[in-house]
Structure formats: structure tokens, C-alpha cells
Amino acid sequence: MSYLTEGFSLRSWLFTKDHKRIGILYAIAITGFFFLGGIAATLIRMELATPAGDLVGADTYNKLFTLHGVVMVWFFLIPSIPSTLGNFLVPLMIGAREVAFPRLNILSWWIYVLGGIFVVLTLVLGGVDTGWTFYTPYSTMFSNSYVVMAAAGVFVVGFSSILTGLNFIVTIHRMRAPGMTWFRMPLFVWSQYATSLILVLATPVLAMTLTLMAVERLWHIGIFDPALGGDPLLFQHLFWFYSHPAVYIMVLPAMGVASEIITCFARKRVFGYKFMAYAILGIAGFGFLVWGHHMFVSGQSIYAGMVFSLLSYMVAVPSAIKVFNWTATLYKGSIEFSAPMLYALGFVGLFTVGGLTGLFLAALAVDVHLTDTYFVVAHFHYIMVGGTVMAYLGGLHFWWPKVTGRMYPETFARVAAVVMFFGFNLTFFPQYILGYLGMPRRYHEYSPDFQLLNVLSSAGASILAVGYLLPLVYFTWSIFRGRRAPPNPWHAKGLEWATTSPPPKDNFDTMPEVPTVPYEYDPREVAA
Amino acid sequence: MTQPAARAYWITWVMLLALLVLTFALAHVRLGNLNAAVSLAIGAMKALLVALVFMKLRRASTLLAVFAVAGLLALAILFGLSGADYATRATTPAPWTSP
Amino acid sequence: MSEHTLGPAERAWRSETVSLGMWVFLLTEVMFFGVLFLAYFHVRHADPEGFGIASRHVHEWLGTFNTAILLTSSLSMALAVQAASGDDRKRLVRLLAVTGLLGAAFMGVKATEYFLEWKDGLVPGPGFRYSGAHRRTVEEFFFLYFVMTGVHAIHLTVGIGAVAWNALVARRERHVTRREDAIEALGLYWHFVDVAWVFLYPFFYLVLLYK
Numbered sequence: 001m002s003y004l005t006e007g008f009s010l011r012s013w014l015f016t017k018d019h020k021r022i023g024i025l026y027a028i029a030i031t032g033f034f035f036l037g038g039i040a041a042t043l044i045r046m047e048l049a050t051p052a053g054d055l056v057g058a059d060t061y062n063k064l065f066t067l068h069g070v071v072m073v074w075f076f077l078i079p080s081i082p083s084t085l086g087n088f089l090v091p092l093m094i095g096a097r098e099v100a101f102p103r104l105n106i107l108s109w110w111i112y113v114l115g116g117i118f119v120v121l122t123l124v125l126g127g128v129d130t131g132w133t134f135y136t137p138y139s140t141m142f143s144n145s146y147v148v149m150a151a152a153g154v155f156v157v158g159f160s161s162i163l164t165g166l167n168f169i170v171t172i173h174r175m176r177a178p179g180m181t182w183f184r185m186p187l188f189v190w191s192q193y194a195t196s197l198i199l200v201l202a203t204p205v206l207a208m209t210l211t212l213m214a215v216e217r218l219w220h221i222g223i224f225d226p227a228l229g230g231d232p233l234l235f236q237h238l239f240w241f242y243s244h245p246a247v248y249i250m251v252l253p254a255m256g257v258a259s260e261i262i263t264c265f266a267r268k269r270v271f272g273y274k275f276m277a278y279a280i281l282g283i284a285g286f287g288f289l290v291w292g293h294h295m296f297v298s299g300q301s302i303y304a305g306m307v308f309s310l311l312s313y314m315v316a317v318p319s320a321i322k323v324f325n326w327t328a329t330l331y332k333g334s335i336e337f338s339a340p341m342l343y344a345l346g347f348v349g350l351f352t353v354g355g356l357t358g359l360f361l362a363a364l365a366v367d368v369h370l371t372d373t374y375f376v377v378a379h380f381h382y383i384m385v386g387g388t389v390m391a392y393l394g395g396l397h398f399w400w401p402k403v404t405g406r407m408y409p410e411t412f413a414r415v416a417a418v419v420m421f422f423g424f425n426l427t428f429f430p431q432y433i434l435g436y437l438g439m440p441r442r443y444h445e446y447s448p449d450f451q452l453l454n455v456l457s458s459a460g461a462s463i464l465a466v467g468y469l470l471p472l473v474y475f476t477w478s479i480f481r482g483r484r485a486p487p488n489p490w491h492a493k494g495l496e497w498a499t500t501s502p503p504p505k506d507n508f509d510t511m512p513e514v515p516t517v518p519y520e521y522d523p524r525e526v527a528a
Numbered sequence: 529m530t531q532p533a534a535r536a537y538w539i540t541w542v543m544l545l546a547l548l549v550l551t552f553a554l555a556h557v558r559l560g561n562l563n564a565a566v567s568l569a570i571g572a573m574k575a576l577l578v579a580l581v582f583m584k585l586r587r588a589s590t591l592l593a594v595f596a597v598a599g600l601l602a603l604a605i606l607f608g609l610s611g612a613d614y615a616t617r618a619t620t621p622a623p624w625t626s627p
Numbered sequence: 628m629s630e631h632t633l634g635p636a637e638r639a640w641r642s643e644t645v646s647l648g649m650w651v652f653l654l655t656e657v658m659f660f661g662v663l664f665l666a667y668f669h670v671r672h673a674d675p676e677g678f679g680i681a682s683r684h685v686h687e688w689l690g691t692f693n694t695a696i697l698l699t700s701s702l703s704m705a706l707a708v709q710a711a712s713g714d715d716r717k718r719l720v721r722l723l724a725v726t727g728l729l730g731a732a733f734m735g736v737k738a739t740e741y742f743l744e745w746k747d748g749l750v751p752g753p754g755f756r757y758s759g760a761h762r763r764t765v766e767e768f769f770f771l772y773f774v775m776t777g778v779h780a781i782h783l784t785v786g787i788g789a790v791a792w793n794a795l796v797a798r799r800e801r802h803v804t805r806r807e808d809a810i811e812a813l814g815l816y817w818h819f820v821d822v823a824w825v826f827l828y829p830f831f832y833l834v835l836l837y838k
Contacts, residue, residue, distance in 0.1 A: 599657030
């Protein structure tokens with residue numbers, strides 16, 4: 001009897017308290033939003049295929065990139081790995097039967113849905129054109145679009161993040177199985193823990209900031225308008241106090257996924273496990289100290305800019321530790337290029353490119369040239385799409401047999417990984433060059449000089465779209481027609497593989513004990 | 529969970545009210561810049577009393593204490609680094625801005 | 628299995644887990660209020676003199692009286708938590724009722740203040756009628772005043788509702804220790820709302836009282 005056969009009614013899903021079912025509910029919801037945001041991206045790239053604004057006008061274009069940003073950041077990337085794989089795996093990996101507060105967990109999903117309704121409503125009514133950043137004074141004084149409605153959606157969905165973070169923190173502190181000490185936890189759990197800390201510390205700041213923005217827009221009284229005695233940079237400080245750590249909310253779980261996959265398919269223990277754990281915490285901590293690098297040209301004090309620049313460089317240290325340690329884990333391993341491994345290796349490569357170009361942007365003088373150009377767009381897409389989405393898909397493949405009890409078609413999965421990697425680079429690498437040449441972001445028209453690189457980028461986007469549709473097709477197929485999965489198809493270590501596929505409702509038939517450190521792989525044994 | 533004696537609660541309450549009277553009285557005395565500091569300090573003392581006794585942080589595990597303090601640390605970062613901007617920012621008001 | 632038969636070890640484990648959950652939640656609340664305090668310091672720092680002038684328009688006696696009410700409600704809440712873990716149902720229900728009533732009294736005084744300020748034309752926006760010196764800062768002061776005390780009042784209203792609900796449930800419970808974790812968490816929340824007010828009070832009422 002698995003958790004999937006515990007009940008078949010709609011009610012048994014929508015009001016479940018089972019963390020595994022909630023993970024699946026989240027996966028379905030965020031997949032919907034992923035393709036909604038993807039449609040917006042497709043339209044953006046189609047418009048940019050030609051220099052003239054011929055497909056959509058300026059207003060529609062502004063609404064498209066705002067929709068793309070809002071949906072992808074808050075309704076896909078932030079919940080992507082934590083709320084789906086995290087919900088499913090954290091209790092399994094620490095040997096718990098459930099999360100600490102199961103009812104809060106399903107409540108968080110419903111809050112997510114409510115926030116999603118606000119965003120869909122915004123779209124239906126006519127959209128919002130402020131960009132995902134909601135900068136004042138544009139959002140409070142000038143925009144003629146549904147700013148408050150969109151901000152309400154982001155406000156609401158924030159509470160779903162907060163509840164998930166709260167649940168994970170308490171679960172990881174209080175629910176670990178006997179013997180599961182902190183340094184026996186898989187790195188995926190470490191990454192979920194650090195992510196949760198950021199979620200609970202940063203999200204409330206965004207919620208209150210958006211509230212103040214909405215109040216100022218509705219009643220023309222507030223603290224951001226200089227004419228009222230306020231300061232527009234205060235909004236940016238508060239917004240980025242949340243939104244920079246939010247980048248680490250998106251990428252830390254991806255790092256956790258990559259660690260699990262790489263160690264398994266290299267058949268080697270994670271190199272420098274403790275340093276990997278400390279690096280996760282280090283990135284989460286440094287993440288709170290660097291937000292000012294989004295404001296170098298905003299009119300912020302140049303001295304504060306110097307401090308933020310220096311602190312931003314320091315994030316590179318724990319990030320580099322992680323990349324070096326993944327590489328060292330591969331060294332002399334018995335590497336198998338299975339589909340999850342292809343995604344994980346793609347993650348490492350693209351994250352490295354995205355991270356290194358982040359250093360360019362952290363340099364004060366260079367940033368003056370690159371601010372608000374396509375260089376920035378390329379940089380954060382390398383982290384969020386090349387990094388997080390690749391890792392999310394890698395994780396989906398890796399744990400798909402555990403979640404569904406079915407195997408996906410391996411060949412298709414490998415093809416999709418390669419198509420995505422190729423399509424992604426073709427889409428976004430030209431944007432680095434465009435940005436370096438000075439093409440500004442957020443315009444629907446551009447100088448004909450930039451057309452060649454833009455056509456390459458749009459061509460890449462169409463390949464990327466095919467790459468993303470492939471898993472949707474073969475995953476759906478595998479649920480019905482896929483081969484039955486054994487409990488541990490990859491011969492992986494970790495408690496989630498010690499139970500059946502799919503797991504029983506209470507996760508383990510007998511309570512597990514944890515006698516050893518994680519990742520006891522040996523390169524001499526060969527994966528099946 | 530073991531509960532502290534009711535007496536401790538009553539004593540704390542008396543101290544809180546005494547601090548309230550004290551801060552209200554001191555606010556009427558001209559101390560210059562110290563007025564703000566004094567009222568903030570007394571506020572912090574009251575908050576500490578509530579946290580330690582009523583919220584039982586005095587006897588709580590380290591874990592709870594760490595989470596109780598973590599928010600203050602994060603706020604210190606928010607105030608400190610944005611303050612670094614405000615303290616050193618050069619402002620050039622537009623000609624039409626009223627002072 | 629009825630829950631009041633849990634052994635002392637399980638009771639302690641559960642109590643610690645629920646407390647941790649509430650403390651993490653309060654952490655988010657600290658950050659939530661923190662934004663408003665940052666805005667407060669920004670406005671006050673920009674024009675300290677105007678800020679002082681503005682603060683003379685709030686009713687410091689009512690504010691002080693209200694602070695005393697709220698501090699007293701924290702005392703009764705702490706005693707209620709004690710009664711819950713001592714399985715003293717009668718005392719628990721009585722103390723919860725006192726706590727809820729004190730909370731309601733606070734809200735009553737607060738509403739009176741709001742009414743007086745509305746009558747004086749101090750509500751920011753189109754109805755703002757103050758026209759003396761530092762008009763802009765005075766309006767910002769009252770904007771912050773209404774937002775911050777308003778957010779606090781929302782929290783207190785939620786708290787009063789939760790206290791009333793728990794009192795009703797406890798009345799029908801044979802063993803109130805079954806509810807001790809919930810009431811312990813409720814207590815933490817109530818005290819937090821108290822702590823938030825402890826800072827709001829000097830920030831708005833005690834800025835410039837001396838002549």
C-alpha cells in the first residue's frame with residue numbers, strides 16, 4: 001500500500017496532510033505557472049527577433065516581461081525545489097514520518113493557490129507593467145496598470161513561502177531519526193535548511209514593503225515619495241534586502257540537488273562534505289549582506305557602494321568551494337552519464353558561468369557600464385534557468401522513480417537534457433555580448449546593429465522551448481506506461497532509497513536508524 | 529514543561545509598571561538628545577523582562593534563544609547597511625524642491 | 628490514544644517543538660515590524676524637530692494608560708499558561724477571559740484615540756487639516772503612527788480572537804493539559820504583541836513631552 005493508493009478522491013488530495021502528496025500538488029501548480037511564464041518569454045523573444053516593435057507595442061511588451069518576471073520568480077523558482085522535492089524528500093531523508101506541522105503544510109499550498117489567483121486575475125484584467133521589481137515612484141505614481149492586484153498576489157504567496165520555511169526548520173531540528181546527527185544529513189537537507197532560514201527572515205520584509213507601496217499608490221501618502229518627505233531608495237533597500245537573498249532561495253536547493261546526483265553517479269563520496277555544508281550556510285549568511293550591489297547607479301552613497309561591492313565579492317568564496325568540491329567529487333569517480341547526471345553537470349557548468357559574470361557586476365566601475373543591459377539579464381538567467389531549472393529537472397529525473405514508482409524513458413531524458421543545454425546557451429550567451437555592446441534591457445525595439453545576436457537568441461529560445469516540452473510529454477507517458485521502478489534503481493545511498501517506491505503513507509515500515517555518515521559510495525562498485 | 533512560580537510573574541509585572549511610570553516621568557524632563565536614548569533603553573528593558581520571564585527565555589533551550597535573537601541580528605544588518613548609505617549619501621536637492 | 632496519557636518525555640518533546648514553531652513565526656513577525664521601524668527612523672532622522680512637534684498631538688495619557696493595560700494582560704496570559712500546564716481548568720478559563728477583556732479594553736482606548744485624532748484632522752490623506760510648521764513631517768508622523776499602531780491592532784485583534792476561542796474550547800475540555808501546547812504558543816504570541824507595543828509607546832508618545 002503506497003501513499004498514492006491511500007485514497008483516490010479529489011478530497012484525499014486537496015486536503016491531504018501527507019507531505020508527499022503536498023509535494024505533488026505543488027509540482028502540478030508550479031508546472032502550470034512555469035508554462036504561463038514560458039509563454040510570456042516566448043512572446044518576448046518573438047518580438048525581439050526583429051529590431052522594430054512589430055509584434056507587440058511598448059505597453060504590451062512591458063506587461064509581458066513583468067508577467068514573466070513575477071510568475072517565474074514567485075510562482076515557479078522560489079517554490080520550485082523546496083516546495084516540491086523539498087516537501088517530498090526532507091522527511092524521508094531525515095527518517096521522519098511527516099513534517100512537524102502537517103496542517104500548516106497543506107495550508108501553505110492553498111495560500112499559494114490564492115496568490116496565484118490574484119496573479120491570473122491581474123493578467124485577465126489587463127496586466128501590470130512595472131517590472132517584477134515594482135520600483136517606486138513608477139509603481140506608486142505613474143503606472144496605469146493593476147499594480148496593487150499583482151502586489152497582493154506576491155504578498156499572499158509570500159506567506160506560503162514562510163509557512164514552508166517554518167515547517168522545514170522545525171522538522172529538521174526536531175524530527176530527525178535516531179542517529180541522524182547534523183553531519184550525517186544529506187547536503188540536500190542542509191540546503192533546504194539554509195533556504196528556509198532565508199525564507200523566514202527575508203519574506204516578511206518584502207510583504208511589508210509591498211504593503212507600504214500599495215498604500216502609497218492608493219492613498220498618495222507614504223514614505224517613498226520625496227514630495228511627501230520620503231525616499232524612493234528606501235524602497236530599493238527594502239526590496240533588495242528580500243530579493244537578493246531570494247536569489248539564494250532559488251539556487252541553494254539546486255546546489256543540494258546537484259550534490260546528491262553527482263555523488264551518486266560518480267560513485268564517490270562528496271568531497272569535503274563538511275565544507276559543503278558550511279558553504280551552504282555561508283552563502284545564506286553572506287546573501288544578506290550584499291543587496292546594495294543592485295543599487296550602484298541608483299544614487300546610493302558611493303561609500304556604501306564600496307562596502308557592498310567588497311561584500312559581494314566574498315560570496316564568491318563559498319560558491320567557489322562548492323564548484324571545486326563538485327569537481328573534486330568527480331575526480332577518479334566511476335562516472336555514469338545518466339539523465340540526472342547530465343542535468344547536474346549542466347547545472348555546474350552554467351552556474352559557474354553565471355557566478356563568474358556576477359563578479360563583473362559586483363565590480364563598481366564595470367557595473368556602471370553594464371547596469372540595465374542584457375548582460376545582467378544573461379547573468380541572472382544563467383543562475384536561475386541554467387542553474388536552478390536544470391537542477392530542478394535533474395532532481396525530478398533522479399527522484400521520479402521514488403515519487404511515482406515508474407521509470408522514465410532514459411534515452412528521451414538524455415536527449416532533452418542535451419537539447420536544453422544547447423538551447424539555453426544559444427539563447428543567453430548572445431545576451432552577454434549584447435549587454436557588453438550596450439543593448440539596454442526592457443525595450444521592445446532596438447538598433448538594427450543588434451539584430452544578428454538577437455535572432456540567435458530567439459532561435460535558441462525556440463530550441464529551449466522544445467527541450468522543456470519533452471519532459472512534460474515523457475514524464476506524463478511514464479506515469480501510465482513506464483516500467484515499474486525498484487526501490488533503489490540507482491543503487492543510491494540515503495534513507496529515501498531504503499523504503500519502497502513509491503513510499504508507504506508513513507514513509508517507513510520500520511523506523512530507520514542511521515549508523516553512518518552519508519554518501520558511502522565506492523567507485524569500484526559499478527552502478528547498474 | 530516546568531512552570532515558574534506565579535510570584536515571579538507578579539514581581540515582573542510590578543517592575544514593568546514601575547518602568548512605565550519611570551519612562552513617562554523622565555520624558556517630561558529635558559535631557560536633550562538623551563531623552564530618546566533613555567526611552568529606548570527603558571523600552572528595551574521592558575521587552576527583555578517580558579521575553580525572559582513571561583516568554584520563559586530565561587529557562588529556554590539554546591535553540592529557542594538563538595531563534596529569538598536571530599531576528600534582531602537580521603534587523604541589525606538591515607538597519608546597519610542601509611544606514612551606511614544614509615549616513616554617507618550626498619544629496620543634491622532639485623532647484624524646485626522646498627526645503 | 629487520548630493525548631493526555633502522553634508520558635512526560637513526549638509532553639516535553641511536543642512542547643519544545645510547538646514552542647520552536649512559534650518562535651520561528653515570531654522571527655518573521657520581528658522582520659515584518661522591522662520594516663516599519665526602519666521607515667520610522669528614516670522619517671525621524673530626516674526632520675527631528677518636526678517629528679517632535681508632531682508627537683505633541685497624540686494623547687500621551689491615554690497611551691500610557693493603554694500600555695499599563697497591555698502589560699497587565701501579559702501577566703494574566705502568563706498565569707493562564709501556568710494554569711493550563713497545571714491542569715487547572717477553572718483558573719485557565721478565568722485568566723483567559725481576563726486577558727481577552729484587557730485586550731478588548733486596549734482596543735477600546737485605541738479606538739477612542741483614533742476618533743480624537745480623526746476629529747482633529749490628523750489622519751493623513753485628503754482629510755489632513757494640520758497647517759502649522761513642518762506640515763510634511765507631521766503628516767509622515769501620523770502616517771507611520773496609524774500604520775504601525777494599526778498593524779499592532781490587527782495583531783492584537785487576532786490575539787483576542789484566539790484567546791476567546793481557546794477559552795471556549797478549554798471550558799469543554801476535561802483535561803486542559805491537552806491544550807497546553809496551544810496555549811503556550813498563544814502566550815508567546817500575546818507577549819510578542821506586547822513587546823511590539825512596548826517599543827511603539829516611546830516612539831510615538833514620548834518623543835517631546837518636556838517644555
